[in-house]
Amino acid sequence: MCGIVGYIGFREAYPILINGLKRLEYRGYDSAGIAVMNGTTNIYKHKGKVAELEETTRTKNIHGTIGMGHTRWATHGVPNDINAHPHSSQHAIFTVIHNGIIENYAKLKEKLEARGYKFVSDTDTEVLANLIEYIYIKGEVSAEIAVRLALAKVVGAYGIVIMCQNEPEQLIAARKGSPLVIGIGNNEYFVASDATPIVEYTNSVIYLNNDNIAVIKRNELTLKTIENLQVTPTVHKLTMDIDAIEKNGFEHFMLKEIFEQPRSINDTFRGRISPLLDEIRLGGLMDILPKIDQAKRIIIIACGTSWHAGLVGEYLIEEFARIPVEVEYGSEFRYRNPIINKDDIIIAISQSGETADTLAAISLAKSKGATVLGICNVVGSSIPRETHAGVYTHAGPEIGVASTKAFTAQVTVLTMFAFMMGHRKKLISNQQYKQLITDLVAIPQKIEHILEMHQEYKRIAELYKDATNFLYLGRGYLFPVALEGALKLKEISYIHAEGYPAAEMKHGPIALIDNKMPVVVIATRDKSYEKICSNIQEVKARKGIVIAIVTEGDTVIKQMADHVLEVPATNEAIAPLTTVVPLQLLSYYIAVMRGCNVDQPRNLAKSVTVE
Numbered sequence: 001m002c003g004i005v006g007y008i009g010f011r012e013a014y015p016i017l018i019n020g021l022k023r024l025e026y027r028g029y030d031s032a033g034i035a036v037m038n039g040t041t042n043i044y045k046h047k048g049k050v051a052e053l054e055e056t057t058r059t060k061n062i063h064g065t066i067g068m069g070h071t072r073w074a075t076h077g078v079p080n081d082i083n084a085h086p087h088s089s090q091h092a093i094f095t096v097i098h099n100g101i102i103e104n105y106a107k108l109k110e111k112l113e114a115r116g117y118k119f120v121s122d123t124d125t126e127v128l129a130n131l132i133e134y135i136y137i138k139g140e141v142s143a144e145i146a147v148r149l150a151l152a153k154v155v156g157a158y159g160i161v162i163m164c165q166n167e168p169e170q171l172i173a174a175r176k177g178s179p180l181v182i183g184i185g186n187n188e189y190f191v192a193s194d195a196t197p198i199v200e201y202t203n204s205v206i207y208l209n210n211d212n213i214a215v216i217k218r219n220e221l222t223l224k225t226i227e228n229l230q231v232t233p234t235v236h237k238l239t240m241d242i243d244a245i246e247k248n249g250f251e252h253f254m255l256k257e258i259f260e261q262p263r264s265i266n267d268t269f270r271g272r273i274s275p276l277l278d279e280i281r282l283g284g285l286m287d288i289l290p291k292i293d294q295a296k297r298i299i300i301i302a303c304g305t306s307w308h309a310g311l312v313g314e315y316l317i318e319e320f321a322r323i324p325v326e327v328e329y330g331s332e333f334r335y336r337n338p339i340i341n342k343d344d345i346i347i348a349i350s351q352s353g354e355t356a357d358t359l360a361a362i363s364l365a366k367s368k369g370a371t372v373l374g375i376c377n378v379v380g381s382s383i384p385r386e387t388h389a390g391v392y393t394h395a396g397p398e399i400g401v402a403s404t405k406a407f408t409a410q411v412t413v414l415t416m417f418a419f420m421m422g423h424r425k426k427l428i429s430n431q432q433y434k435q436l437i438t439d440l441v442a443i444p445q446k447i448e449h450i451l452e453m454h455q456e457y458k459r460i461a462e463l464y465k466d467a468t469n470f471l472y473l474g475r476g477y478l479f480p481v482a483l484e485g486a487l488k489l490k491e492i493s494y495i496h497a498e499g500y501p502a503a504e505m506k507h508g509p510i511a512l513i514d515n516k517m518p519v520v521v522i523a524t525r526d527k528s529y530e531k532i533c534s535n536i537q538e539v540k541a542r543k544g545i546v547i548a549i550v551t552e553g554d555t556v557i558k559q560m561a562d563h564v565l566e567v568p569a570t571n572e573a574i575a576p577l578t579t580v581v582p583l584q585l586l587s588y589y590i591a592v593m594r595g596c597n598v599d600q601p602r603n604l605a606k607s608v609t610v611e
């Protein structure tokens with residue numbers, strides 16, 4: 001959840017660290033800090049955003065070519081100056097930044113206190129810093145050995161970077177659970193939670209594996225396991241484009257990412273749809289297609305927005321490929337002793353590829369012998385490396401904390417998967433297949449059209465920005481879209497919102513409806529159209545305010561609803577891809593008008609690497 005950046009080389013570390021932290025701020029933003037070594041280790045940290053850290057340090061003349069920085073999403077201890085990272089050990093020998101949770105920190109802390117250690121912060125990270133120092137002094141060992149022995153005592157997850165005052169020419173980095181990437185330059189190295197702070201300096205990277213410890217000097221990198229076995233690093237080439245991680249004139253990353261969707265969906269298609277639109281080929285799955293053909297059941301595992309994409313996947317796969325599908329939250333699946341068979345296919349969906357609960361669910365499924373596929377956005381992240389096969393969504397970096405283009409890319413992959421499997425199983429004729437693919441590739445242009453009407457969304461946002469509750473209703477394929485619309489609104493505008501299958505409204509939520517309640521109904525023309533018209537009538541009969549997402553040219557709902565937002569007609573199975581866009585825009589404009597920090601909503605972080 002936190003962002004980590006480190007540098008060792010010949011350049012001034014300070015600007016690299018500050019710029020790196022700005023890029024990583026989406027991972028956590030309640031406090032920030034840096035440490036730069038130049039004879040002594042100087043630490044600057046406080047509560048608040050990276051911009052505030054920059055403001056207070058800019059005039060401090062910070063020089064040094066080794067350093068590290070951290071942007072925090074609090075787990076242990078409230079966000080304040082003292083709990084901000086980096087943390088020093090008691091005798092200031094070690095400085096540590098950490099992403100993750102040391103689960104046995106209380107026990108370790110008790111033992112260290114019994115040996116005279118005093119703690120200034122409430123964090124688990126300070127415990128780790130002191131544990132390393134204690135072992136270092138007591139055992140008279142090198143920093144590397146002290147780190148290794150300390151980590152052997154730690155239960156939990158970590159991505160850490162460590163500096164040792166007595167061995168000033170190195171950084172030590174280690175990973176268990178929380179991601180770390182090392183960038184390789186000429187006589188310089190970079191370390192970060194993801195590649196965004198690195199990409200402007202080098203495109204050669206090493207993804208640290210679990211239980212690996214790297215000792216990084218200016219011109220040398222040694223990689224070992226926690227058991228002290230030498231590891232040969234695998235160098236990967238980054239394909240990330242620097243423009244992809246800039247706002248490029250948009251006020252927020254979220255808005256940029258909403259507007260990128262026509263492009264990002266085309267990128268998801270790229271190389272996977274034949275020029276004649278008669279074949280879908282998901283290269284990453286080719287080897288295991290025979291296994292999927294035989295699958296008796298698919299279990300989709302995800303969290304949050306990715307889980308909503310999974311629900312759309314359930315509807316698609318069951319309809320077109322006739323394979324039974326269950327959709328599970330990673331956090332529930334991993335703890336509820338689920339029945340997993342060897343011939344089950346598990347599909348894990350994750351934008352970041354680092355979500356702790358999804359990762360834990362994957363390892364449970366693998367331990368029971370199931371085949372696990374990944375649908376992920378971040379190339380080289382943990383989930384693609386833990387799964388047997390998979391498909392990258394290729395949506396490009398998603399920086400806004402609220403997921404938008406990743407959702408449509410995930411749904412695009414699931415749609416291609418369902419159509420492809422349906423065709424393989426001969427449940428769809430060649431002609432139907434071609435028609436479905438033709439409808440699918442027309443989606444980017446249809447989204448383009450929706451985006452052109454963004455002023456209209458602003459107008460409606462202005463009317464309802466002060467509402468305290470919203471209800472979102474949809475049926476069939478559009479029910480998960482209702483859930484996603486409600487999630488988008490609550491996470492960035494802090495307005496309470498609920499998504500429901502429209503027919504369920506009668507079983508409870510209808511009691512909430514009065515003349516102050518905006519009800520967003522996703523009511524494009526499909527087989528439930530008549531039914532959803534009745535649901536709209538039920539809302540109107542209770543004086544609710546209806547904002548309906550309808551198919552272009554709809555005249556029936558226009559008569560009933562207070563507002564209609566039109567989307568181009570499409571096959572109902574792919575309507576989630578168009579209908580979600582108005583909901584993203586509505587949430588965005590409402591949040592902006594309420595003065596909320598859209599890209600960095602309170603209490604949230606982009607990837608949830610703790611359980």
Ligand code: F6R
Nearest residue numbers: 304305306350351352355402403
């Ligand atoms: C909501 C949102 C979250 C994520 C969830 C899973 O806008 O972004 O709900 O969808 O934390 O994250 P990934 O997809 O990275 O596993």
